[in-house]
Amino acid sequence: WTIVCESPRRWECQEQALVLQALGIPHLIADGPRNATLLLVPAEHAKWARDQLGLYAAENRRRPAGSLLSPDRNGWPGVAAYLLVLVVAFLAQGRVAFGVDWLQAGALDGAAVRDGEWWRVVTALTLHGDAGHLIANLFFGAVFGGCAGRYLGSGVAWAMILLAAGAGNALELALLPPTHRAIGASTAVFTALGLVAALLWRAQSHSASGWARRYAPLIGAAVLLAYIGTGDAQTDAVAHLTGFIAGLFAGAAFDLRRPRWLQSHRVQVISGVGALLLLAACWWLAVSTWSAGLALAE
Template structure:
């Protein structure tokens, strides 16, 4: 910016053209934004600052051109950034919850009864070290539970956070995102744990859903150009939920909870960029939900 100031002053000294004020504001940031507009258009300017105002001045010969460019800039940004944007409401939340509950309960019953003569926990649990060689375990482990309390807890919180994700992304895309993030979370957790450690349960996917919510809300606030503290707030809320729901208890798998949340963050941020048209596409939602089921069935086919 300083080079632009020097260029302008030199030209004025040589030509002795009078300077015309084209913008004035008490906010220095507003003045800097307009200065960037002038610089982009190749219009030399001077920026004068005093305790009461910040001003932009240009050569009289280019004042009309500068005013036109600044006026066009004002028109393009008249309603930007918006004060707020309504949260997107997509379909498929209840259907996704019903399918989520059906899968967890079905696998629990099959495991308890040793269906197909298999030990489902031995075949599908996430094992430190081994899960890297058998990546399907990172997915199948999400559907296994040690007992009814473990299952019920994940049914309740999974339904809650899964519904919120589906409300923004739709039932198909939302639950596919949760499944992918939960699987990645289990893989990261397995890489961090030592050999012989066992992990199972949908809680990794539950915290992946929390991560998706945090990432998507952060992206929305960045889009709205909200203040830094408001942008950081979703991360603080995610950390509070992790501390309150994911750190207590003697048998709590803290590693899987943390990695699940971490895996959900970038997926949520990317998913937030989906257009309303994409999210409202019923065929895409059905295809995404079907893909989630195919991935799950394929993983269990490999495990058994």
Template sequence: MSDFGGNPGGGAWGGGLWGDPWVVVRRSRRRSEAERYALVLAAMGITSRLHRDGEWITLSVAPHHAASAEREIGAYVKENSHQTPAAPTIRPGREALLGVLAYACVLFFLHGAALRDAFGLDWLSAGAAQAGLILDGQLWRTATALGLHGDGTHLLGNLALGGFFGFLLAQLLGGGLAWLAILVSGAVGNLLAAVLRSNEQTSIGASTAVFAALGLLCALSWRHQAPARFRGLRRWLPFAAGAMLLAYLGVGGERTDVLAHVTGFAAGAGGGFLLAQIGPRVPLGSAAQLAYALAAVLLFTLAWLIALAV
């Protein structure tokens, strides 16, 4: 037990157990802080006393407990010294909505172009993510395949999920950076899937990017948790929730490309960890968001120009 009152013999020393003097192991200006240290010691079975010494609150223990008390308090201070990451700034919904509208326009245009062989071109053959061709160097297919869909149901499903996850991510990162991250992570997910497939396998669809967006959201949510409040398995709740969504939305149906969904999620999670690490150094202002958006448009357009020219 801790004696939160009384004078242990005056000053920093006083009568202790078996007549031994009490040893001061910590001085604090705030009584609440000193009481927390006393509770830490009490939890370890170490008796302590608090005493006011001028402007200080001293915490004293018996001499044979001094080393253990110093060690326990030091460990407590170290464990709780990590700063909680600043809460993310939620951006206006209008800004996030612009990216969703652009995403929908791009998917509708490419779906219509592929159905009608617009300009006399075979868009599906030119842009599909065929594993063998990607590994032979046609890396642009990892991006172009994200804009192609087999039918209207496939398209609408990816529009709904992709728009939802993209909207949430844009509120965290800004519209330009969010959609650039989704595009790059989706392309990386298709590349990973190509490495793991047989050369003849082909895939299309924005779902790789959709689950990359989910992975990005999970990683960024993990980053913004308070270390002092969430420990052990609770730290991984965002990824557990993401894995449940992946299992529920991404592994059912005969035509579901499970591998691409998993690799997309993994690529997005990796991208989210990277953004979390470099986040303070990444500009997020309006000019930067415009630059990110232009970079995403240029990368995707360049990929399609190369695909249609080859």
């Protein structure tokens, strides 16, 4: 018998033994010196076995686990913008800045959205009921959104989060009665969680890893959703779920085979500025509509 693989890690020999088994090449695994594991084949099959194992190793080098997605981008600019927007909106809301009732103008309102005020699915993301509500969303949003920014870049990540979170709010309204009202960035927080989970799942699905490793991101994210996304009667669990689902779809639809454009500074800037302009435009529509309604009431 001839040694075709010697490794201190038994699983490596076991993995290569599966290749030989699939090809019908006789083999056996034995203990070697210095706690090594040996994979042996009959001498007359040694060249064939080595050739096939070499092809298998070359294929795995071209397609290593996780190579399609690397956390090597700067996620901090997006996190900083997220924190700044939420804090400024909270201060404006509490002080009725510029004489605007920000809650009345921008809260998610089922009846108003059905009447055409679609921008509320975006503006509601920046409003909060109290400081505790805000702080929780600042923390978890920075964590999950920061992770998304590491993989996609700040601009692209937060543009996707904003759009998908808006879709999550719209989905929530489709499931609940027109009387439903809500505020808070938690939809976006769980959108970011779903986005990261789906991106990691997509990356692992292109690898040669086992099912447990491939589905671990989705399972872990679902556990987090259940743990921090549910609570007392004041928790908008439906919004958390719809935001998470929207994030999953956004991440699953992302084309991981062409990630080079994410390295473009211009793409990141355009995406980030575009997200801020969309948010500003939605608030302009919200304030204009609220002001017009107030004028009519007078």
